[in-house]
Amino acid sequence: MRDVEGVIQRVGGQGDGVLQQDGQTYYVPFTVPGDRVAARIGKARGDGYAAALHEVQSPGPGRVTPPCPHFHACGGCAFQHWDERPYLEWKREQVHIALVRRDFDGVEVAETIAVPPGERRRADLVALRVAKKVLIGLHERDGKRIVNMETCHVLDPRLVAMLDPVRDLLAQILPVGAPADVVMTATDGGIDLGLGRISPSMAQRTQMVAFAERHNLARITLLGSDGPLVVRRAPVLRFGGVPVELPPGGFVQASPAAEAAMTRMVVEGLVGATRIVDLFCGMGTFSLPLVKEAKVHAIDTDPNLIAALQTGANRAVLGGQLSSERRDLFRQPLTAKELGKFDGLVFDPPRAGAREQALEIAKSDVPVVVAVSCYPASFARDARLLADGGYRLDRVVPVDQFRWSPHVELVGVFRRP
Numbered sequence: 001m002r003d004v005e006g007v008i009q010r011v012g013g014q015g016d017g018v019l020q021q022d023g024q025t026y027y028v029p030f031t032v033p034g035d036r037v038a039a040r041i042g043k044a045r046g047d048g049y050a051a052a053l054h055e056v057q058s059p060g061p062g063r064v065t066p067p068c069p070h071f072h073a074c075g076g077c078a079f080q081h082w083d084e085r086p087y088l089e090w091k092r093e094q095v096h097i098a099l100v101r102r103d104f105d106g107v108e109v110a111e112t113i114a115v116p117p118g119e120r121r122r123a124d125l126v127a128l129r130v131a132k133k134v135l136i137g138l139h140e141r142d143g144k145r146i147v148n149m150e151t152c153h154v155l156d157p158r159l160v161a162m163l164d165p166v167r168d169l170l171a172q173i174l175p176v177g178a179p180a181d182v183v184m185t186a187t188d189g190g191i192d193l194g195l196g197r198i199s200p201s202m203a204q205r206t207q208m209v210a211f212a213e214r215h216n217l218a219r220i221t222l223l224g225s226d227g228p229l230v231v232r233r234a235p236v237l238r239f240g241g242v243p244v245e246l247p248p249g250g251f252v253q254a255s256p257a258a259e260a261a262m263t264r265m266v267v268e269g270l271v272g273a274t275r276i277v278d279l280f281c282g283m284g285t286f287s288l289p290l291v292k293e294a295k296v297h298a299i300d301t302d303p304n305l306i307a308a309l310q311t312g313a314n315r316a317v318l319g320g321q322l323s324s325e326r327r328d329l330f331r332q333p334l335t336a337k338e339l340g341k342f343d344g345l346v347f348d349p350p351r352a353g354a355r356e357q358a359l360e361i362a363k364s365d366v367p368v369v370v371a372v373s374c375y376p377a378s379f380a381r382d383a384r385l386l387a388d389g390g391y392r393l394d395r396v397v398p399v400d401q402f403r404w405s406p407h408v409e410l411v412g413v414f415r416r417p
């Protein structure tokens with residue numbers, strides 16, 4: 001194996017430091033600009049090579065001590081070694097780069113809104129029974145091994161506190177060598193625990209009910225089965241103050257602080273609109289805060305999310321203000337004609353973006369469109385479609401929803417001039 005030595009010039013789009021040496025490019029994870037490093041050259045990657053950090057010979061100015069002992073091994077975080085300021089600025093820069101690639105040179109990219117550690121409310125983990133122990137955690141970066149999570153600086157501490165109890169529970173259920181999925185969500189009703197790839201016996205199910213009691217859980221669900229195993233309290237999240245019961249495994253914004261920032265921008269962007277359509281609405285994260293001031297039509301492809309939202313709205317006696325629809329917006333986007341009923345629109349698609357829907361919005365007369373996205377490249381592609389249809393985008397705000405990861409969330413407001 002060959003080594004390369006040199007100074008990291010910048011951090012690339014996937015979060016790895018970029019080292020250029022003798023006309024070659026090397027991508028070295030866990031490095032910051034200005035680090036002088038030795039790295040072991042690995043496989044070809046894109047226009048260069050992946051390289052594993054071997055030694056930091058002298059640290060760059062932004063290097064800090066990572067708070068978590070699992071950092072490097074655990075595949076969850078990429079940036080704990082980088083000072084907050086340059087790290088957040090890197091996220092801003094990723095949005096800027098994506099926009100410039102689509103000819104949005106003049107659009108202002110605001111400073112990234114920071115999100116504190118210990119705040120992530122959803123843990124999506126894997127488990128494996130090995131001899132007498134059960135490992136629970138994330139896979140290592142680029143590997144299959146599970147890094148047994150003893151602590152986590154990203155997750156809500158209530159979720160971290162459940163790791164050992166869930167290990168003990170699974171040690172009684174899983175045969176040696178068997179894997180499981182562990183999905184935990186911190187809700188207002190308590191922790192919602194979903195366990196996947198397990199087939200407990202009747203006696204083990206009884207143990208699980210006792211476990212829920214002992215640890216004061218809201219609910220336990222066997223993922224993929226019909227209905228929960230035990231519900232002690234409804235696992236609710238509140239949007240605009242309206243409680244909505246989370247369907248098992250249903251989409252939630254990962255961080256309450258990021259969600260609050262995004263909701264504020266969505267609501268501010270749509271001030272004055274009275275007939276709003278919320279596309280890719282999930283459980284109504286944006287619909288319910290908006291419904292206080294406007295009639296909202298909410299659309300998503302997931303029937304469980306739509307049902308949860310509509311039930312929550314009806315219970316809060318907001319059913320007259322909120323209507324909902326199950327629809328696949330990739331295959332059957334709302335047409336420009338259908339959009340004619342609305343004077344405000346928010347869309348928050350999955351990572352792939354919403355190309356077909358953006359083409360229809362671009363042909364519509366909706367005066368204000370707020371776009372929320374977890375992927376700058378698809379945001380910029382869809383933004384270009386809107387801009388070519390005559391919409392103006394002045395400013396985009398990055399949000400650090402996925403702290404210490406290379407992922408960037410962002411919000412932009414488009415107006416018809």
Ligand SMILES: C[S@@+](CC[C@H](N)C(=O)[O-])C[C@H]1O[C@@H](n2cnc3c(N)ncnc32)[C@H](O)[C@@H]1O
Pocket residue numbers: 251252253279280281282283284285286299300301302305327328329330331348349350
């Ligand atoms: C990033 S989430 C946003 C959810 C919601 N806006 C929120 O903030 O909680 C994307 C949503 O798109 C929905 N979705 C995925 N593919 C879809 C499709 N083809 N048509 C409609 N909705 C879709 C998912 O069910 C999910 O609720």
